Amino acid sequence: MNQAKTIKVILGPYLYYDELLRQLPDPRTLDKGAQYILDIEYQQCMFINDHLCQILVAYYKGLKGSGIDVTAKFDTSINCDAVNYAGRIGFFDQLDIDYSYPFTKHDPAGRFIPIETIAHNGYTLDPRLSQKILDALGVSESITDAVLFSMGELVSNVGQHSRSNFGGVLFGQIYPNRKVAVFTIIDPGVGIHYAFQNGSNSDYNLVSEEEAIQICVGKGVTCGNGMGQGLFLIKEIISRNKGDLRIVSGNYCLSVVNGNVNVRRSNYWQGTMILMEFSLEEKVDMAEVFNSNSYDKVELW
Amino acid sequence: MVVISFKQYGTLLATRALARDIYPDIACKIQNDTMVILDWEGVQMVTLSFSDEIFGLLFKNVGFTDFKQRTHFTNITPGISLVLSTAISMRTKHPLGETVD
Numbered sequence: 001m002n003q004a005k006t007i008k009v010i011l012g013p014y015l016y017y018d019e020l021l022r023q024l025p026d027p028r029t030l031d032k033g034a035q036y037i038l039d040i041e042y043q044q045c046m047f048i049n050d051h052l053c054q055i056l057v058a059y060y061k062g063l064k065g066s067g068i069d070v071t072a073k074f075d076t077s078i079n080c081d082a083v084n085y086a087g088r089i090g091f092f093d094q095l096d097i098d099y100s101y102p103f104t105k106h107d108p109a110g111r112f113i114p115i116e117t118i119a120h121n122g123y124t125l126d127p128r129l130s131q132k133i134l135d136a137l138g139v140s141e142s143i144t145d146a147v148l149f150s151m152g153e154l155v156s157n158v159g160q161h162s163r164s165n166f167g168g169v170l171f172g173q174i175y176p177n178r179k180v181a182v183f184t185i186i187d188p189g190v191g192i193h194y195a196f197q198n199g200s201n202s203d204y205n206l207v208s209e210e211e212a213i214q215i216c217v218g219k220g221v222t223c224g225n226g227m228g229q230g231l232f233l234i235k236e237i238i239s240r241n242k243g244d245l246r247i248v249s250g251n252y253c254l255s256v257v258n259g260n261v262n263v264r265r266s267n268y269w270q271g272t273m274i275l276m277e278f279s280l281e282e283k284v285d286m287a288e289v290f291n292s293n294s295y296d297k298v299e300l301w
Numbered sequence: 302m303v304v305i306s307f308k309q310y311g312t313l314l315a316t317r318a319l320a321r322d323i324y325p326d327i328a329c330k331i332q333n334d335t336m337v338i339l340d341w342e343g344v345q346m347v348t349l350s351f352s353d354e355i356f357g358l359l360f361k362n363v364g365f366t367d368f369k370q371r372t373h374f375t376n377i378t379p380g381i382s383l384v385l386s387t388a389i390s391m392r393t394k395h396p397l398g399e400t401v402d
Contacts, residue, residue, distance in 0.1 A: 145346060145378075145380035148346035152313050152348040153315070153349070156348050159317075227350060287383055
């Protein structure tokens with residue numbers, strides 16, 4: 001029997017997502033006939049970044065979905081709040097790691113949405129999910145429509161564009177001290193550049209990888225099997241909310257901060273990661289978002 | 302008169318795949334000359350893609366006048382109303398395609 005190969009990941013307390021990506025081998029370079037161990041070493045029992053946990057889950061599930069024999073490993077005997085938190089958000093469950101919860105699992109409403117899997121065919125969306133989002137948001141009704149619309153568009157994109165072998169991974173967290181809600185959807189699919197290159201809309205078949213991520217938030221820009229409005233409207237919504245948007249795909253990262261779009265190189269992610277940070281203090285008027293961008297409406301009633 | 306409750310399909314109606322499954326039933330009912338009540342109670346939000354795949358196509362296939370005469374929207378939130386009417390408007394500007402590409 002062949003010895004399993006190890007993918008070693010060191011999860012430090014203040015690791016930035018880009019540094020985690022640097023540690024993850026491009027899945028296309030892995031040997032499909034080999035066994036792999038995704039060995040996650042957690043250093044310093046202070047803090048664990050839930051977004052990094054979500055990335056690891058998406059990576060692990062993407063490998064498994066592509067037929068790679070992979071087992072995740074994490075020393076869950078470490079008894080500290082950070083590891084317990086990782087357990088509560090579903091990190092170990094999603095990685096198929098046995099973990100005995102040293103506590104009573106409380107309802108996460110008002111704090112976070114545990115790491116959830118979105119079906120690969122984009123068909124089913126757990127009806128409880130939107131309620132979980134609302135519960136997590138608590139009383140911030142002024143951004144409810146904006147958040148649900150944005151989440152829905154991203155879920156739709158996973159099914160429609162990602163060609164991911166299992167779907168995507170969703171996570172949401174409320175940070176009361178910063179007064180923000182952060183939602184992330186990560187898929188290990190083909191990525192934005194490939195979708196443009198191989199889409200039925202020939203206008204964008206020849207764009208570079210950098211151009212692809214630059215234009216993906218443009219109005220009416222589509223690879224061919226969509227309306228080209230989803231990411232554009234999310235960008236508009238988040239800009240009005242004074243929140244942040246970050247899209248990582250392939251070797252590039254697009255960020256929208258205070259309405260300003262910036263593209264830079266990033267460590268490689270096979271697929272697409274989208275992070276939306278909403279301010280809980282800035283109301284978003286959806287009618288204003290649509291009206292100011294010259295969307296016509298028909299009178300239905 | 303028939304009532305179609307969208308809550309049975311979920312509370313956040315997001316994908317074209319879901320819409321494609323729902324469309325034949327709604328289209329059949331509307332084309333049977335019965336008044337169709339489209340009940341949105343319990344639905345929290347829809348996406349443009351979902352809306353286009355059902356209502357954009359209905360407008361295109363049934364026609365604006367017949368659609369309005371045969372349907373009544375109830376319990377719809379301002380947010381859902383906004384997305385639906387925008388999706389339909391976009392579809393009417395792209396009348397030939399099966400989807401708005």
